[in-house]
Amino acid sequence: MATISIFGLGYVGCVGVACLAKLGHKVIGCDVDCNKVNRINQGLPTIVERDIDDVLKEGFDAGRVSATTSTDEAVAKSEISFLCVGTPNANDGRLDTSYLLSAARSIGFALRAKSKFHIIIIRSTVPPGTNELVTETLEKISGKRAGINFAVVSNPEFLREGMAVSDFLNPTITVIGSEDKRALSKLKEIYSPLGSEIVEVQPKVAEIIKFVNNSYHALKVAFGNEIGAICKKLDIDSHQVMDLFCKDTQLNISSYYFKPGFAYGGSCLPKDLKGLNFLAKSNQVEVPILSSIDLSNIIHIQRVMERIQQIGVRSIGIIGLTFKAGTDDLRNSAAIRLAESILGKGCSLRIYDRYLNIARATETNQRELNARIPHLLPLLEDNVEDIFSKTSLVIATVRNPELPELVKKYPDVHFLDLVRSKDASIETLPNYEGFCW
Ligand SMILES: NC(=O)c1ccc[n+]([C@@H]2O[C@H](COP(=O)([O-])OP(=O)(O)OC[C@H]3O[C@@H](n4cnc5c(N)ncnc54)[C@H](O)[C@@H]3O)[C@@H](O)[C@H]2O)c1
Structure with missing residues (x-):
């Protein structure tokens, strides 16, 4: 069992004191607020929260809980x-x-007097880069070295107020980020009794994940409310609608559609989103989230164009022109918008699309394509390697099994990946660029 000090005895700190003591550790709370310190020293919580009184008292009665306003004391007595x-x-x-x-x-000052290795865990929600900043601060003030005398770990707290004790003791996932293996293994030892998956990531990933989670939670609430506002106007039970929505665990409540990549398009998403926005507008319902989704999609295509202009190459190839892989459907294809923007900038363009090439083989489809994209048809190549041999920048809007080999074979061709190839080995090549990762 470890001896742990906890700085900050508010919601997160108080729950941490109680729950880590419940796991059998000796816990010393530390706060600048002496009222909070006094309460912990009487076995009383500093917050109102389900189960906290009993869990804290249990640890206090067992002699595992105390608190102080002295950082020196908290650091000296803990690891x-x-x-x-x-x-x-x-x-x-x-x-x-x-x-x-x-x-x-203040921990840096306390470390000056400490000879044993000390681990500092950032549990607060912080912007990416804070782990580095805390490490630099500690090195500067303590005169000690990260990795030798101390280590800093990013370990965001995911608890919800009202469920905090239960969330602490039953986490869905535990995220830990540090360069220091010794600190990571100590933290794993502390969290392993909770039985949740423990994921090791870069500190910056551990730092930003809390922002991402909470922003998404806010988006869910606001999205649900916009749907509710439209449904109410149309005399539809929004709860029945959202119950149905949540039943689809393949596309709706799932990991599908979440990976950063290229813009959406096709015959359904843009059309039906427009249709829903029309319903809202014609019923005088303001829906800022729903009405800004299309704009976000357009801006994403513009970001690709901005990147192309920064790269500064004028001979460009696109792999994938239809709205997604596996179809010859060109309706509302974001790749077509991209192709047209590239041509609009006066660049030369070659295109490869496996499914369009298959479609071109039939006369009916050829006529259809002539009618739809007469300006792009002459740019189509028959095989994917031609794109690499004839251009200086290749942009993939779809995955293609031949791409990793071609990226390796043509090191002078800049490869801008909008979908993330499944072959991680090419990501370290100098001519490879992932668009949003
Ligand atoms: N409240 C939540 O539900 C929740 C959940 C997950 C993460 N978080 C994050 O955890 C962090 C803490 O949140 P909270 O709600 O517990 O905050 P809080 O305001 O309730 O408590 C913070 C405590 O830190 C103390 N403090 C300030 N400076 C100090 C110092 N130098 N030394 C010692 N103590 C000091 C304050 O006196 C206070 O008691 C925040 O970053 C928050 O975003 C909060």
């Missing part, structure tokens, strides 16, 4: 310090890490 101080929004919206850095500075 691990959890930072759970507040990170409120500053006036400009950024998360204010000044309390966290102030706690890091």
Whole structure:
């Protein structure tokens, strides 16, 4: 069992004190607020929360819980310090890490007097790069070295107020990010009794995931409410609608559609989104989320164009022109918009599309294609390698099994991947560029 100090005795810190003591660890709370320290020293929680009184009292009665306002004492008596101080929004919206850095500075001073290895865990929600900043602060103030005398781990807290004790003890996932193997294995030892999956990631991934989670949760609430507002106007039971929506665990409540890549298109998504926005507008329902989705999609295509212009190459190839792989459907294809923008900038363009080539083989389809994309048809190549041999920048809007080999074979051709090839080995090549990763 470990001896742990917890800095910040608010919602996250108080729950941490109680639950880590429940797991059998000796826990020392530390806060600048002496009222909170006094409460913990009487076995009383600093917050109102389900189950917290009993869990904290159990640890306190067993002699495993105490608190202090002295950082020196908390650091000297523990091997691990959890930072759970507040990170409120500053006036400009950024998360204010000044309390966290102030706690890091005082831990840095305390480390001067410590010879044993110390682990600092950032539990607070912080912007990417904070792990590095805390490490630099600790090195500067303590005169000690990260990796030798101490280590910093990013370990975001996912609990919900009202369910905090249960969430702490039954996490869906535990995320830990650090360069230091010793610290990671110690933390795994602490969390393994909880039985959840423990995922090791880069510190910046561990830092941003909390922003991503909470922004998505906010989006879910606001999306549901916009659907509710439209349904109400149309005399439709929105709860029945959303119950149905949630039953689709293949496309709706699933990991499908979530991976950053290229813009959406096709015959259904743009059309039906427009149809829903029309319903909202014609019923005087303001739906800022629904009405900005199409704009977000257009801006994403513009981002690709901006990147192409930065690369500064004028001979360009596109692999995949239909709206997605596996179909010859060109309706609302984002790749066509991209192709037209490239031509509009006066660049030369070659295109390869396996499914269009199959479609071209029949006379009816050839007529259809002549009618739809007469300006793009002459640019079609018969095989994918021609795109690499004839251009200086190749953009993939679909996956193709031949691409990894071609990226290796043509090192002078810049390859801009909009969909992420399944072959990770090409991602380290100098001519490979992933668009949003
Ligand atoms: N509240 C939640 O549900 C929740 C859930 C997950 C993550 N988080 C994140 O965890 C962090 C803490 O949130 P909270 O709600 O527990 O905050 P809180 O405001 O309830 O508590 C923060 C505590 O830190 C103390 N503190 C400030 N400076 C200190 C210092 N230098 N040394 C010691 N103590 C210091 C304050 O006195 C206060 O008691 C935030 O980054 C928050 O975003 C919160």
